Amino acid sequence: MLSSATRFCLIGPGRLGSTLAVVLERAGFAVTAVVGRSDPAAAPAGWPPRLPLAAAVERADVLWLAVPDDQIDKVAAQAAAAIGAHGVDAAEPATLTAIHSSGLGSLDLLAPLAGLGVRTLCLHPLQTFAGGEPAPEALAAVPIAVTARPDDEAFGFALAEAIGGHPFALPDENKPLYHLAATVASNLLVALESEAAGLIGEAIGGGPADGLGLLARLVETTVTNLRAEGSIRALTGPVARGDVGTVRAHLALLETRTPRLAAAYRALSLEALALAAPRLDNENVRALRRALEHGAPR
Secondary structure, three states: OOOOOEEEEOOOOOOHHHHHHHHHHHOOOEEEEEEEEOHHHHOOOOOOOEOOOHHHHHOOOEEOOOOOHHHHHHHHHHHHHHHHOOOOOOOHHHHHHEEEEOOOOOOHHHHHHHHOOOEEEEEEOOOOOOOOOOOOOOOOOOEEEEEOOOHHHHHHHHHHHHOEEEEEOOOOHHHHHHHHHHHHHHHHHHHHHHHHHHHHHHHOOOOOOHHHHHHHHHEEEEEEEEHHHHHHHHHHOHHHOOHHHHHHHHHHHHHHOOOHHHHHHHHHHHHHHHHHHHOHHHHHHHHHHHHHHHHHOO
């Protein structure tokens, strides 16, 4: 069971691991060890001791693997070997919990530990961690996906709530779809805004940083409208208005200047058209679809 006496070992003190260390300690848990490849002397003052994996597993109840996705299975195998090398009784691994935080990866990545009887879960905060000083409130009210076997789900929910998050159940087989959604919503948004910043920066004779500054309020208002009104009512702009001439002008400009962005504009505008179609007349919908599917006149 989860309690204030539960001891945590964090494996991988990167952006997520550093945040977890601060958040767990703020929640009243003991982080007894951190495992990482960087120089222990480089750890911030007051941080938990930086230990080799073999030593860290001896002083933890929960091993939290905050390493890149393609390293999880390797680190899980190393942790399992460390447990075995210390002659842990067969019953004792059942008191251990191992967690990874891949939004895509299956629980099977922790199979070497599960094979010893260790409880295995995945907790994935639906949040982005872009660096900077870890904040104790970083997971406050953040949705946290919990992937676990039925007997272990309650532990995952309790831990997610203890660190300030809002847990929800995510079946293992649905994780690829879930992670795709998160990537489109966050990572591809950054790429899209980067393109937009470059365009507006050029339009005003500045650079991308100037463009981002100008666009920030527009993006913030759009997200606010999305939350308050939903996708259909939040959609504005030329597609929502059925303004075929503007869409054609955009496409003509993009085809000559940024063909790669033109493909993204077409695809996303067709998605916008699906949202806007019920409030447009049929001829506008057909004209917009023709322009977006077949291109601007050359």
